[in-house]
Amino acid sequence: MGRSPCCDESGLKKGPWTPEEDEKLLQYIQKNGHGSWRTLPRLAGLNRCGKSCRLRWTNYLRPDIKRGKFSQEEEQTILHLHSVLGNKWSAIAAHLPGRTDNEIKNFWNTHLKKRLIQMGFDPMTHRPRTDFFAALPQLIALAALRDQLGAAADPAAAQLQAGAAAGVDVAIQAAKLQYLQCLFQSAATTIASTAAAGAAPDAEAAAAALGGLCSPQGTHDSTAPPVSAAGGQLPSCTFPEAPVSSEGNQGLSYGGADVDVFAFHGGGSLPPLADLSDAAKYPSADGCSATASSSFGGGATSPLPWPEFFPDDPFITDFL
DNA sequence: AATGAAGGCAACCGCAGAAGG
DNA sequence: GCCTTCTGCGGTTGCCTTCAT
16 A cells, blocks of 8 residues: 555654543543544644554543453353454444454453363354364274274283273263264254255254254254344354363253354353363363354255265264 | 463554545 | 545554462
């Protein structure tokens, strides 16, 4: 664009605002309105660039600024809107009276983003990360190794090895269970979305049945308000809730519902950040989520999300 | 009590689009 | 239609505070 930055002019103050500067800016704007930000600093007697003044006003001095912690409602709104709008902080802020885009951005970067990551979701797409399935081959290899160890001729060595392999065994079983649950869950989701599109009249019931199979606590949150953006129905996402170790409403549940990920799911906001060691204790935290399908981004043409796994995958046949 | 690490927040920077001449 | 100016937005940085060792 070739335009020189407004703050390049030498002699203009940068950095934190003093109470005196705040007072000058506040009084000037209350008296005259901000008008042209470019000329405001000079007229208001401030040695700042217009940009800096605008930022100070919009993020701090504006009388309708709401301060303090974000409520759970606000948190949910941010999560939901972010899943739809992405990093459109100003657009998100427009839905949160009294909150600035900068404040929301900071809150996202310092709290919500971390929480999503910790729960195994990609904070940008709100889709599950694939870490778990990336690790599956290793888990399976470990299981095979355990079998070999168990077949070792030396009984004493086998005894030692059995102990060492016991932990792996538990992990493998858990992984298998998670995997299977996810398959069911995703199938339910896929069918449900198909039903929503009118393709299969009774598919939703089937989906509900499947959802119930893998998620006793599963809810189909039909009360979730549809949110529209740009005048259209928003794409919906279906993600399971990841188990968390800290207080909260989730156990190891996989509530299937064709609503957006945390925002309106289960009526609660994200659980507080859990210790990462807890996440490690629950390999399934990524497990189910890692494979859950979503209509977000659309385009899935396969009736099942993982044709490469199901139903002929040796892992499944082994499990069954 | 001292020190380093991490978290939280305010402010800056650069870019893109809108508006005006 | 083109150019310049201005505004707004999103990403990033840096400082201050809090926490852990």
